[in-house]
């Protein structure tokens with residue numbers, strides 16, 4: 387392969403509305419030692435993508451455009467750099483490499499450290515696999531590594547129907563927790579099928595009224611104080627010493643003070659690349675323990691339309707870009 391080989395990618399030259407995402411030609415990357423070059427079949431779309439596109443999200447890590455968004459990829463190893471021992475050309479892999487640095491996932495090829503990838507779950511397509519890494523790692527790392535959820539604990543998941551939420555419901559259930567989710571009523575049967583023990587329609591009831599005296603051990607808040615003040619309102623449903631994981635908005639000084647006054651704990655969270663956890667998640671997917679919900683697959687060229695859809699904040703499960711077959 388010549389160093390100047392080109393590939394198709396979505397490039398943005400300025401921060402702005404979805405229309406800044408344009409199908410372009412870009413330089414095809416080459417793997418350094420310990421890295422793999424992956425031919426991308428599908429790329430997942432996450433809220434951090436549209437937040438960063440507009441200059442928010444992790445724009446602080448990417449710097450000024452031009453750049454290519456996208457962290458979730460599923461594809462096939464094309465080439466390995468010196469020192470790579472666990473993957474070989476032809477292996478099917480998925481991952482969320484480099485986060486929060488740019489990974490350039492909305493493209494035909496990405497290079498990244500080999501151990502930030504894992505073998506793709508065998509039982510699902512590349513489109514489904516690309517829906518998994520960032521959302522499932524967020525659920526996995528927050529429930530297991532941060533909250534240390536134990537069997538029998540009561541876990542409340544806000545925005546249970548979204549990308550992170552639907553994995554969180556299933557992972558918390560797998561851990562043996564009693565799982566409560568918030569979602570509009572049209573999602574309730576589906577979430578119950580994924581393992582939720584109780585689902586609250588946040589559009590018609592205040593969850594803190596429904597859960598008065600519920601003695602919740604862990605709240606995984608995927609809506610945040612920016613949406614309906616869910617983090618602050620959640621402090622009242624936690625048992626003494628219980629934990630709020632405030633995923634989107636983090637913990638403001640006001641929220642920290644309110645948690646302290648209420649005798650509960652509150653922590654912010656940021657997902658990180660984790661090939662080892664992805665291997666475990668792939669096993670649970672192949673065992674049928676975790677199901678992947680993809681609401682819609684868009685062609686790579688229609689990344690802008692996928693962003694516009696996602697920003698409407700009504701996605702059931704995930705949105706994905708088809709890059710190549």
Ligand SMILES: NC(=O)c1ccc[n+]([C@@H]2O[C@H](COP(=O)([O-])OP(=O)(O)OC[C@H]3O[C@@H](n4cnc5c(N)ncnc54)[C@H](OP(=O)(O)O)[C@@H]3O)[C@@H](O)[C@H]2O)c1
Pocket residue numbers: 432433434520521524544545546547548549550551568569570571573588608609613614616633634655656657696699700701702703
């Ligand atoms: N810090 C980190 O490391 C990290 C990692 C991943 C995600 N995040 C953040 O976490 C948030 C969730 O991510 P995601 O990928 O799951 O988003 P998503 O898939 O776009 O979430 C969409 C879902 O949110 C639900 N929703 C919206 N407002 C709600 C409310 N007030 N109460 C309950 N549910 C509500 C909707 O449910 P209905 O259809 O039922 O209305 C919809 O299904 C985003 O803000 C994202 O940026 C942060």
